[in-house]
Amino acid sequence: MKKPASPPEKSPLVCAIAYDGLCTFEFGIAVELFALPRPEFENWYRFATVKAEHGPIRATGGITIEADGDLELLEDASLIIVPGWRGAYTPVPEPLCAALRAAYDRGARIASICSGVFVLAASGLLSGKSATTHWRYTDLLAKRFPDVTVDPDVLFVEGDRVFTSAGSAAGLDLGLHIIRQDYGAQVAASVARRLVLPAQRDGGQRQFVPRPEPKARAGSSLAQLQDRIRATINESWPLERMARVAATSGRTLTRRFNEETGTTPSSWLKLERVSRAAELLEDGTIPLSDVWEVCGFGSAETFRREFRKMMGVPPVRYRERLGAPAI
Template structure:
């Protein structure tokens, strides 16, 4: 279990950073998870909002936020949350960077949600570490900070006392993960139930599964072929059958797939099977023993292997994290 850095392990201090241009959803995640009073628990967090810099804090949606501008508060924090940032290219005040470094050296944990990772990177807290962010920003993060090992697929990354999460809602998963570390699985599950969320989603689960489509569906014979395969995805679709259905050769079909979707016909088919399986798993009425068959995997072993490789979690865990019963 992670050691709490605040002076009180029973009521560790959580500080959320507010800034001009504040992302209200990400900030709301921090407030909902750590600031909301929870009298049902004997021990819970203290919470403070700290401004990144002097001046007004104008939040998205036309709101203005009043908060303490005393960065010295961070030195007593057990956990500091950076809920997004005003832009991947927006400079980070050196005073904030210095305060974060000082707090980290003092034992605090530092966490970011979505684009907040750029604040942690600017402060040098991610040098030589793994990190993630929203899939829209992963390439930019890797280009700007080559010393960071950017993982574009996962929901969150824990690298020692530094935590980073993917797109906005992944901050909920990261927050529950931290609560679980601090107060145990039962408390985290209770918080998740109140939020009407799965009790736990693995950090290694994929952010999303891309489904390559032709660049233009209008008049595209490739799009017609894809629609036909989707309609009979439980059937065997070797490259020869695909080529015959498209009235072309296997080599030409492979070239067209690469040009129009950026992948091969068989890789496209695998992703389609996994995506269809995920949709079925989200419906708890369909037994697991039937899913692989109706999606055309050929065997339960192949289904489990390909689903985990693509989604980052096995089929059973994927269904469990949705709170659906595991049937069959």
């Protein structure tokens, strides 16, 4: 049995970086997780908002932030959080990059939420490491920083005291993960309950299920075929049947699917089945044991295998994290 985490002897200092154009939601995540008073615990974090640069700090929504201090505060930080950034192409001030590198060299942990990953990458803290960010930015991150291994599918990545999370709300998952490391599973679960969140979502869970949509005009034969398949997703749909319904050959249908969706008919069908299964698991009204048949997987084993491959977690875990009963 894994030994429970021992609470830190001294309350760790968590510093959130504030900048003009601050992402309000991402900053709020850091505040909610690490700054909110928690008298139910004997020991908790200290928290400080750190000004990244000179000038006003205006946040999304018309809010102005009054920071606790400047970059010198990072000298005592145990954890530094970069809650987003004002633009993927916006230059990162060198003093901020230097302060982050110095803090890391002193042993501090550095974490980013969503687009904050561009600050970490600009600082050189991700060179040779794996990282993630919001799925909208993963291609851009990989293009701008080829020395970073970008994982577009996961909720968060941890490696050598550097943490990166996917889009906004994934910062909650990352924060709970860090709290779990510092104070143990029971404390993290208590924080999650207060947030009305599942106690733990695996970092490897996919951010979303991509559903390729046809570029063809509504009413085209391919769109009509896809609509018919969705309406009868529980039935068997081999390529021969698809081609017959579309009044074409299997080779022509495969070519058209590739042109209009970027994938094959069979791959598209698997995505549709998994997407439908995810909807049913989220709804929670159909027994888990029936989902595979309703979605046309052919067997429970095939359902579990394909769902986990695309979603990163097994069906039962997916339903549990949403708080739905595994009926």
